[in-house]
Amino acid sequence: xxxxxxxxxxxxxxxxxxxxxxxxxxxxxxxxxxxxxxxxxxxxxxxxxxxxxxxxxxxxx
Numbered sequence: 133x134x135x136x137x138x139x140x141x142x143x144x145x146x147x148x149x150x151x152x153x154x155x156x157x158x159x160x161x162x163x164x165x166x167x168x169x170x171x172x173x174x175x176x177x178x179x180x181x182x183x184x185x186x187x188x189x190x191x192x193x
Contacts, residue, residue: 151180152182153182154181155179155181155182156180156181158178158180159175159176159178160176
């Protein structure tokens with residue numbers, strides 16, 4: 133039995149519009165170490181959302 137994978141073609145503009153309407157949080161972290169000793173830790177969180185979406189959820193912008 134062969135299953136076909138379905139593809140969904142979404143224009144970039146529509147994808148960005150959906151992300152801004154719903155909001156997205158990107159997080160990451162990097163640790164720089166030498167000889168097993170951690171020297172630098174960097175943590176980053178970025179919130180990407182439209183102003184209307186943030187206001188709808190009660191934040192004062």
